[in-house]
Amino acid sequence: MTDRSAIHSTFVIERTYDASPARVFAAFEDPEAKNRWFVNGDGWGTENYQADFRVGGYEIYRGTHEGMVVSMESRYYDIVPNERIVFAYDMHFGDDRISVSLTTIELFGEGNGTRLVFTEHDTFLDGHEAVGPREEGSKQLLEALAAELARKPAQK
Amino acid sequence: MLNQGATLDRVFQALADPSRRAMVERLSRGSASVSELARPLDMTLAGVVQHLQVLEASGLVRSEKVGRVRTCRIEPSALTPVEQWIGERRTSWERGLDRLGEFLNEPESEQGK
Numbered sequence: 001m002t003d004r005s006a007i008h009s010t011f012v013i014e015r016t017y018d019a020s021p022a023r024v025f026a027a028f029e030d031p032e033a034k035n036r037w038f039v040n041g042d043g044w045g046t047e048n049y050q051a052d053f054r055v056g057g058y059e060i061y062r063g064t065h066e067g068m069v070v071s072m073e074s075r076y077y078d079i080v081p082n083e084r085i086v087f088a089y090d091m092h093f094g095d096d097r098i099s100v101s102l103t104t105i106e107l108f109g110e111g112n113g114t115r116l117v118f119t120e121h122d123t124f125l126d127g128h129e130a131v132g133p134r135e136e137g138s139k140q141l142l143e144a145l146a147a148e149l150a151r152k153p154a155q156k
Numbered sequence: 157m158l159n160q161g162a163t164l165d166r167v168f169q170a171l172a173d174p175s176r177r178a179m180v181e182r183l184s185r186g187s188a189s190v191s192e193l194a195r196p197l198d199m200t201l202a203g204v205v206q207h208l209q210v211l212e213a214s215g216l217v218r219s220e221k222v223g224r225v226r227t228c229r230i231e232p233s234a235l236t237p238v239e240q241w242i243g244e245r246r247t248s249w250e251r252g253l254d255r256l257g258e259f260l261n262e263p264e265s266e267q268g269k
Contacts, residue, residue, distance in 0.1 A: 011245075015257060017257055
């Protein structure tokens with residue numbers, strides 16, 4: 001019997017690049033460019049990569065990492081050239097769907113460069129991304145506790 | 157990553173009990189002696205010590221005996237395996253965006269179009 005759980009996480013990453021928004025956007029839009037910085041990095045063995053950069057288009061990636069087959073399927077929902085890309089994707093480890101995510105990439109021209117803001121919401125499913133079984137109630141508690149401990153020391 | 161399974165299990169097991177959660181919460185506000193920990197809990201000192209053993213086995217709490225007083229403190233780094241696997245996704249994208257930066261810094265003739 002599978003333990004069911006959904007753990008939610010949101011993060012924002014900002015980067016400033018010494019390149020125009022058009023060049024940064026092109027690095028996402030052009031499959032050859034994307035292949036160079038996105039697909040072929042980090043010691044992953046790529047088995048399959050297909051890109052279809054348009055609203056309603058899908059991007060498919062499958063590769064191996066530390067003996068594990070990882071696949072990602074993204075669908076593009078919103079594309080504003082040189083300004084914004086919104087896509088949703090799920091990730092599988094083998095046959096298990098481990099997460100579903102929603103990502104927004106915004107590009108802001110600043111001087112001669114670009115500030116990129118990357119916002120992602122992840123839903124991690126059924127604890128696949130962690131190893132080992134665990135107790136349902138403790139999971140939620142552990143997150144709340146981690147948040148509590150991460151705060152500055154205490155009131156009262 | 158496989159080794160983290162056992163650690164995570166012990167941490168979750170440790171936090172599955174409400175008294176132990178109360179103890180961890182108290183310790184997150186500062187270290188305390190065993191008797192201080194026992195005070196708000198409706199149990200014997202022996203019961204508290206037993207709970208403390210579970211907490212120490214999980215790595216969440218450390219204690220030290222000086223003279224007759226055992227002082228306990230929180231070890232927040234024990235939670236990092238859990239935060240880690242949630243944080244790995246962010247880290248993965250951070251690395252990707254770093255690689256984008258390196259790519260953009262290459263001479264344009266080498267960027268293929």
